[in-house]
Amino acid sequence: MTSLDQARELLREFPVVDGHNDLPWALREQVRYDLGARDIAGDQSAHLHTDLPRLRAGGVGAQFWSVYVRADQPDPVPATLEQIDCVRQLLARHPRELAPALTAADMEAARGQGRIASLMGAEGGHSIADSLGTLRGLYDLGVRYLTLTHNFNVAWADSATDEPGVGGLSAFGREVVREMNRLGMLVDLSHVAATTMRDALDATSAPVIFSHSSARAVCDHPRNIPDDVLERLPANGGVAMVTFVPKFVLQAAVDWTAAADENMRAHGLHHLDTTAEGMRIHRAFEEAHPRPVATVSTVADHLDHMREVAGIDHLGIGGDYDGTAFTPDGLNDVSTYPNLIAELLDRGWSKADLAKLTWKNAVRVLGAAEDVARHLQETRAPSNATLASLDT
Amino acid sequence: MADLQDDLHPAAEVGRIDEPYPREAVIVTPETYEPVSDPDAEPLTRAHAVLAAHPVADGYSGLPWALRRLPWYDLDLGESAVDADVPRLRKGQVGAVFWSLHLPEADDGGRAVGATLEQLDLAKAVVAAHDEGLRPARSAGEVADARNCGRVAVLFGPAGAAALGDSLGVLRSLHTLGLRVLTLTGASWAGAAGLTRFGEEVVREMNRVGMIANLSYASAPVIRRVLAVSKAPVLFSRSAARALRPHPANLPDELLADVGRAKGLCMVPLTAEQSGPTVRDVADHLDHVRTVAGPECVGLSGTYDTGGAHPQELADTSCYPRLIAELLGRGWDETEVALLTWGNVQRVLREAHFTAHVAQQRRPPSTATIEDLDG
Numbered sequence: 001m002t003s004l005d006q007a008r009e010l011l012r013e014f015p016v017v018d019g020h021n022d023l024p025w026a027l028r029e030q031v032r033y034d035l036g037a038r039d040i041a042g043d044q045s046a047h048l049h050t051d052l053p054r055l056r057a058g059g060v061g062a063q064f065w066s067v068y069v070r071a072d073q074p075d076p077v078p079a080t081l082e083q084i085d086c087v088r089q090l091l092a093r094h095p096r097e098l099a100p101a102l103t104a105a106d107m108e109a110a111r112g113q114g115r116i117a118s119l120m121g122a123e124g125g126h127s128i129a130d131s132l133g134t135l136r137g138l139y140d141l142g143v144r145y146l147t148l149t150h151n152f153n154v155a156w157a158d159s160a161t162d163e164p165g166v167g168g169l170s171a172f173g174r175e176v177v178r179e180m181n182r183l184g185m186l187v188d189l190s191h192v193a194a195t196t197m198r199d200a201l202d203a204t205s206a207p208v209i210f211s212h213s214s215a216r217a218v219c220d221h222p223r224n225i226p227d228d229v230l231e232r233l234p235a236n237g238g239v240a241m242v243t244f245v246p247k248f249v250l251q252a253a254v255d256w257t258a259a260a261d262e263n264m265r266a267h268g269l270h271h272l273d274t275t276a277e278g279m280r281i282h283r284a285f286e287e288a289h290p291r292p293v294a295t296v297s298t299v300a301d302h303l304d305h306m307r308e309v310a311g312i313d314h315l316g317i318g319g320d321y322d323g324t325a326f327t328p329d330g331l332n333d334v335s336t337y338p339n340l341i342a343e344l345l346d347r348g349w350s351k352a353d354l355a356k357l358t359w360k361n362a363v364r365v366l367g368a369a370e371d372v373a374r375h376l377q378e379t380r381a382p383s384n385a386t387l388a389s390l391d392t
Numbered sequence: 393m394a395d396l397q398d399d400l401h402p403a404a405e406v407g408r409i410d411e412p413y414p415r416e417a418v419i420v421t422p423e424t425y426e427p428v429s430d431p432d433a434e435p436l437t438r439a440h441a442v443l444a445a446h447p448v449a450d451g452y453s454g455l456p457w458a459l460r461r462l463p464w465y466d467l468d469l470g471e472s473a474v475d476a477d478v479p480r481l482r483k484g485q486v487g488a489v490f491w492s493l494h495l496p497e498a499d500d501g502g503r504a505v506g507a508t509l510e511q512l513d514l515a516k517a518v519v520a521a522h523d524e525g526l527r528p529a530r531s532a533g534e535v536a537d538a539r540n541c542g543r544v545a546v547l548f549g550p551a552g553a554a555a556l557g558d559s560l561g562v563l564r565s566l567h568t569l570g571l572r573v574l575t576l577t578g579a580s581w582a583g584a585a586g587l588t589r590f591g592e593e594v595v596r597e598m599n600r601v602g603m604i605a606n607l608s609y610a611s612a613p614v615i616r617r618v619l620a621v622s623k624a625p626v627l628f629s630r631s632a633a634r635a636l637r638p639h640p641a642n643l644p645d646e647l648l649a650d651v652g653r654a655k656g657l658c659m660v661p662l663t664a665e666q667s668g669p670t671v672r673d674v675a676d677h678l679d680h681v682r683t684v685a686g687p688e689c690v691g692l693s694g695t696y697d698t699g700g701a702h703p704q705e706l707a708d709t710s711c712y713p714r715l716i717a718e719l720l721g722r723g724w725d726e727t728e729v730a731l732l733t734w735g736n737v738q739r740v741l742r743e744a745h746f747t748a749h750v751a752q753q754r755r756p757p758s759t760a761t762i763e764d765l766d767g
Contacts, residue, residue: 033561033759075557077506082561088568089757129503133510140516140569382517 007341007354008059014355015061015111016337017362019211019241019318020121020190022066023050024086026322033086035093045333049321052097054335055116061359062107062117064211065090066323067143071126071152077134080127084141087120102142104367111359119366121188121211124150125157125176130387132179144366145186145209148173148196155387158193160222168195171390174203179383181206184373186366189213190223190243190318197229206372207237207365212318214242214249214302215309223248230306233314237368239361240310241318242302244294244331249302252292260285294328300343303357312353316362425727429720438726439716440485446730447487447539448712449737451659451693452550452629456515457494458697467522475696478525480710481544487734488535488545489694490573490629491515495552504554505562512548512569519546530570531602532741547741549573550606550629553582558590558762560597567601572741573629574598575606576614581766586613587621589765595621597758602748604740607631607656609641616647619654624747625740627657630693632667633680639666645684652685657740659693662715664701671705675718678732687728691736 023040026048031037038044044051055063067083069076091100099110101117110117120143122128128135128146135146148169149159156173158165169177177200180187187204189197190213200208216224225240233240246253261271263285269278306315321327321334330339341354349357429441458474459465467477481489493511495504519526527543529535538545550573556562558579576582581591595618598605605622607615608630618626628651634642643651643658651658660677661667667674681690696702696709705714712733719729 032761036756075503075505077503077509078557078559078562081505081565082559085561085564085568085757088564129506131506131510133513134506136513137509137569140513141565381521382513 003342003345004338006345007338010341010345010351010354011059011061011338011358014359015059016317016358017062017064017107017117018060018321018334018337019064019209019316019362020066020123020243020323021050021063021319021321021334022068022323023048023321024065024083024090025068026050027086028083033082033089035086035089040090041094041097049327049333051334052094052116054333055097057335058333058337059341059358060116060334060337061111062101062119062362064119064121064145064318066123066211067120067127068123068150068323069127071124071150071154075129076124076126077129080122080138081141084120084138084143087118088142091118100142102144103370104363107363107366119144121145121147121186123147123188123211124191125154126150126152128176130155130172132176132383132385135176135179135185136183136382139183139185143185145188145211146176146180147188147190147211148176148192148200150191156391158196160191160193160196162193164193164195166391168193168199169203172385172387174199175383175385175390177203178205180204181369181372182376182380182383184370186369189225189229190241193222194226194229197225198232201229201232201236204236205376206369207239209238209316209362209365210240210318212241212243212245212320212323214299215305217309218302218305219249219251219254221248221254225306227309230309230314233310237314237365239314239316239365240306241316241362242299242306243318243320244299244328245320245324246292246294246298246326246328249328250292250294250298253294256289256292259289291326296328296330296339296343298328299331299340300347303344304347307353312356313361313364315357317358425730427726429726435717435721436713438720439713442720442726442729443485443713443716443733446734447485448692448694448733449488449535450486450696450709451490451627451657451691451737452661452695452698453489453491454494454696454698455489456491456511456518459518460514467518468525475702475708476694477709478522478544480708481525483710484708484712486544486694486709486712487539488529488547488737490547490549492629492698493549493551493555493571495554504552505557505559508551508555508566508571509569511551512566512571515546515548516570528570530572531745532738535738535741547572549604550575553577553579553594556594560594560758560760563594563597563603564601564757567603571603572744573604573606573627575608575629576610576618581762582610582614584611584613586611587617590760590762592617592621593758593760593765596751596755599623599744599747600751600755600757602744604744608659612647616650619650619656622654623751624744625654625656626651627659627691627740629659630661630663630666630695631658632660632677633684636677636680637666637668637673642666643681648681648684652689655689655739655743656685657689657691657736658685659691661693661695662702662706663695663698664703666695668703670703671715671718674703674706674715675722678719679722682724682728682732687731688736688739690732692733 429438
């Protein structure tokens with residue numbers, strides 16, 4: 001039996017809980033939610049990383065669907081509700097394949113039925129528009145994690161990819177974390193600055209997650225988790241879900257991206273310029289300097305390190321499929337998780353270890369957040385705090 | 393409302409035979425009404441007896457917004473700073489109430505969606521904090537459940553059309569959160585000229601999800617168009633008779649007749665401004681609406697905690713029996729009172745639910761955008 005066969009067998013019992021998939025955003029951008037035009041019941045590999053047959057082939061048993069919206073718009077709340085509506089429509093269209101899930105028990109029930117437990121995560125504090133009432137509205141709609149920031153700071157939390165603002169979490173930011181604890185919404189620390197990670201770990205009374213982040217010691221990129229934060233996960237009980245995005249996991253790709261950005265700026269353009277001229281210059285650069293390719297082994301290196309620092313009970317997987325243009329060789333879409341599991345088997349990870357990585361840790365964390373919420377709700381009423389009342 | 397079997401858009405459903413949905417299955421009227429009061433008793437005694445069996449379903453309350461300015465309140469014990477609390481709702485024999493979601497005036501759509509989420513959150517928190525007296529309800533069935541548990545059912549809505557942020561996805565999400573009534577004013581697609589194409593799509597999608605249209609304060613062209621397009625009954629959460637009192641939200645007789653034909657519901661507000669300064673004035677409006685629109689198309693709207701003055705003897709939510717006594721004294725039949733207080737609202741909620749059930753078999757969620765339809 002090859003290790004790939006073993007991996008598939010393993011995933012049949014303990015399938016993958018994936019922390020982050022941007023299918024709703026892809027459907028919004030590509031077809032404006034015309035779900036018939038990108039019917040995920042069939043092969044969509046020409047357009048998407050994700051469809052139901054490939055989720056099956058990949059051994060996915062639970063998916064946090066990201067309800068991400070852009071932060072650079074005047075009001076991100078309506079778009080967030082549209083993204084949530086999109087997930088609900090996907091669930092309504094594919095009831096045999098996708099099971100609505102709000103709790104750890106729902107996840108286990110879906111596994112028992114052979115369906116893919118479907119949860120929602122909001123990617124960025126901008127989606128709550130500085131309002132705890134809006135946060136509770138998202139929870140009521142089924143959102144079970146909030147990433148505190150996306151690529152830019154919010155008024156109450158610093159992002160990993162922005163200039164320092166409040167220096168981590170502000171007083172209101174800590175109140176957001178406390179209210180999430182009270183609700184049973186997971187605090188997601190992907191995308192946030194290391195200062196925010198540390199502040200959130202100080203403020204939270206429930207386990208946190210990193211829905212899609214890898215190890216900074218292996219690849220020095222601000223989107224990854226520093227070792228001192230990974231070291232705190234055993235005490236917190238949380239889980240770091242390794243991501244596959246090449247420009248975060250492969251040092252050569254990090255350096256290449258920096259050089260490509262510098263090249264754009266040297267031509268007097270913004271580094272994310274997508275005009276015809278910008279694309280031409282970018283293509284010319286890419287022809288002269290081939291884009292470095294990450295592999296399954298690159299991601300496994302991160303997991304080996306994260307395991308050493310945080311421990312086997314604090315690892316998970318968050319592929320970021322359909323949220324990234326490029327993927328590692330061998331991890332090209334949602335059907336490829338078995339390749340990663342096979343690689344880890346070859347590196348000597350036991351079946352018990354892998355069951356924790358793929359399924360058990362993530363389910364445990366959601367269940368623990370629910371327990372904390374039940375406890376807190378006995379003593380604490382919904383918070384009426386506002387940004388203005390705490391941060392001025 | 394067009395009849396359910398009278399599909400305005402048959403072309404959308406090619407290759408499938410429309411199965412007529414029997415109206416009898418939709419409208420459940422008390423077939424044999426058992427009188428609950430002694431016809432020879434005093435009107436107020438009779439009013440209490442009728443309301444015990446057919447409590448008031450109040451079409452409009454501003455309570456959540458009114459509570460916002462209070463640092464502390466207790467609706468279970470009684471709260472004199474507002475017009476409604478649990479003891480007075482019980483004394484007034486109120487069985488259900490719609491809580492309007494007030495958007496700040498400055499919100500011209502910019503932050504209206506988030507403000508609506510906050511209002512829904514606040515309303516739910518108030519209900520949850522008073523669960524001995526109040527219970528949230530989303531359907532006719534849940535309203536009945538709440539009543540069977542001795543609780544006042546609280547329904548969420550109306551909210552202004554700005555709450556949608558011009559998005560049908562937002563409409564569906566707000567419905568998921570429990571919003572059940574939307575007022576078709578304050579949006580570019582429902583203005584003085586009537587409904588735009590997107591506006592019509594909003595109404596169709598409201599029918600599909602089971603969101604009831606409120607047309608008080610809507611322009612006459614919007615009212616007429618919604619009455620034609622909507623397959624579910626509409627309501628007017630705060631409209632009296634313009635023939636008796638000129639007010640922009642009061643309905644002229646020809647519109648009242650249209651409402652009667654469409655089996656909508658005109659809910660007469662208990663405010664001095666719209667109905668007049670006395671109980672008799674309110675009763676005059678109820679008489680008039682009953683005559684012009686029909687007894688199954690008239691309802692009550694307390695309009696408490698909205699800042700306006702109320703008629704004498706109708707100062708707060710405990711006063712409904714006095715009004716019902718006036719109607720019984722005028723010779724209203726007990727069955728008509730039962731429809732006025734409870735039955736008509738239950739019918740509208742039930743029909744909205746049935747219409748949604750049928751529409752969901754026929755139509756997928758609409759992906760239309762305001763840019764697509766209104767350019």
